[in-house]
Amino acid sequence: MSPASRESGGRDLRRNAPIFAALGDATRLKLLTKLSRGSRVSIARLTEGSTLTRQAITKHLRVLQDAGLVRGVRRGRENLFELEPEPLDEARRALDVISRQWDQVLARLKSFVE
Amino acid sequence: MSPASRESGGRDLRRNAPIFAALGDATRLKLLTKLSRGSRVSIARLTEGSTLTRQAITKHLRVLQDAGLVRGVRRGRENLFELEPEPLDEARRALDVISRQWDQVLARLKSFVE
DNA sequence: TTCATATGCAACCTCCTGGTTGCACAATAG
DNA sequence: CTATTGTGCAACCAGGAGGTTGCATATGAA
Known part of the structure; x- marks a missing residue:
């Protein structure tokens, strides 16, 4: 068993x-749903249609980038953002960990009641 | 198709x-991992082993409860908390929505490159 | 070159969050 | 009854998050 999953199972979850x-x-x-359509989108275009300022959007993109969910690549004068697939998969797996334990608990409960 | 999934796919995601x-x-x-073992646990016991105050833990439990992830039931003088399975499943499904689109994008990209 | 576009940086503001402390109160234990 | 245990509530505090504005700068278009 891996070290992460050995230690009470909580550490690798907390990482997320x-x-x-x-x-x-x-x-x-x-923003993520806009980007999930696949094309690289500039900050200006991501701001279009929002009530927020371009700066606000920029800050949000920064947060997403720091979390590793998104990446910005420079092209000319614009900064194009695209999705970063791996971290999201990891997060989904982390949720799986809880809900799997959860399911076991419910199954135990159910068999206890019946 | 349901109204939620019809409207640009982003609304039901944003709900989460x-x-x-x-x-x-x-x-x-x-806290969630502690609770995922299945038994109902009192605030006092959830606080044990933490460096934080009982009040801090109480506040965190409140946040989890407001998000619907956890539920507190009163027994005598103590408040026992237990997990609430459904919302987590919903969150996982929400992540599935993004990562599935994501996968499609990557597949498209791959077939384009090859 | 000159103008418009797309961004970055920094200062500033307000409100929420995470945390603490102190006190009051209900429910058990002895 | 009295002491202890488990909570709840309220006030308070520091710091971070989300947002705005103003200005500087690089790139592209004409």
């Missing part, structure tokens, strides 16, 4: 806190 | 922001 925190904002989720 | 926000804290993730 920054990712979840980055996901815990409606504006940022909106 | 509070859940992700609740998950975005190391202390709360630790």
Whole structure:
């Protein structure tokens, strides 16, 4: 068994806190869905249609980037952002860890009741 | 198709922001793993072994409860907390939505390169 | 060159979050 | 009854998050 999963199972889950925190904002989720269409999008275009300032959007993108969910590549005068697949998969796996234990608990409970 | 999934796919994702926000804290993730063992645990016992105050733990539990991830039931003088399975599953499904689109994008990209 | 576009940086503001302390109160234990 | 245990509530505090504005700068277009 790997060291991470041996130690009470909580450590590798706790590692994902920054990712979840980055996901815990409606504006940022909106940005992610815009980016999930696949093309690289500039900050200006990501700001279009939002009530927020370009600077606000920039800050949100920074948060997403620090969490590793997104990456910005420079092209000419614009900064194009694209999704970064791996961390999200990891977060999903982390949720799997809890809900799997959860399921076991429920199954145990159910068999106890029946 | 449901109304939620029809509207640009982003709305039902954005609904999960509070859940992700609740998950975005190391202390709360630790609490969740403690609770994922299945038994109902009192605030006092959840506080044991932590460097934080009971009040701090209480506040975190409140956040988890407001996000619907946890539920407190009163027994005598103590407040026992237990997990609430459904919202977490929903959050996981929400992540699935992004990463599935993501995968499609990557697949498209790959087939384009090859 | 000259103008417009896309961004970056920094200062500033307000409000929420995470944490503490102190006190009051209900429920058990002896 | 009295002491102890488990909570709840409120006030308070420091720091960070989200947002704005103003200005500087690089690139592209004409």
